[in-house]
Amino acid sequence: MKAAVIVFPGSNCDRDCAVAVERSTGAKVEMVWHKDTVLPDGLDLIVLPGGFSYGDYLRCGAMAALSPVMKEVVAAAGRGVATVGICNGFQILCEAGLLPGALLRNEGLKYVCKPVSLDVTNAQTRFTAGYQGRREVVMTIGNGEGNFFADAETLARIEGEGQVAFRYKENPNGSVADIAGIVNDAGNIIGLMPHPDRSFEAELGSADGAILFQSALASA
């Protein structure tokens, strides 16, 4: 199994993601610089990590979405490669048009950093299959712009198609319909604000995040 973590200038969870994927799944992880124009061959998983790519200039994720490597990420995701965007990675996927909706400033205007309980809304996606039989998991969030927004029509579509993967038990940031993570319509791309990379072993307070990486690769 082979995974790539994309490193943008200002990413700060890239190492966390690499360690989390390696320890959770045993996959070999390569770091890919955002200016690279090719991805490693035979990738089973691509991770866009959290952080503050390009200093959040213009809008969170807007600049990173136009990085040279993103053309390759879009192409690989289009071929069905499992793609996970965490926090800033989620913002980048939305800005790149790979996921519907957008992330707004938190309703309380505060940066929120704490463990949160999540409802596994759909345990049949390729990223959540390992949570079968579990409705509640714990992961850590850390964001100032994690307030998921989609217009009424888009929201009705993603709800109707079962694209909501995770919901907050207690909404920390004003996200519409308590949405914490969504998948694309093809089901091979997930974006979520909570960090599975900060919750992949018991020593971190929760090992629930490991299951997401394991599920992604189990179906690769």
Add this chain to the structure above:
Amino acid sequence: MKATVHVFLKPGVLDVQGKAVESALHGLGWADVKDARVGRVITFDVGGTDKTAAEAEVRAMCEKLLANTVIESYRIEVA
């Protein structure tokens, strides 16, 4: 030609910065202030002399980068 692009969150999209500014203005005594919105102004030289062509270029820039049309609307001035 000089382009000025105004970008604001769409009506109906909660502007929490606008709300905070509004509440601060209320606190300073301007009790009648309402509907405060915080946006962004981007200015640049777009070259050329044809206003219509320049406006079309700037609109394309807005759609591609300067605004996220999922949540934001924009207004263009070219002079």
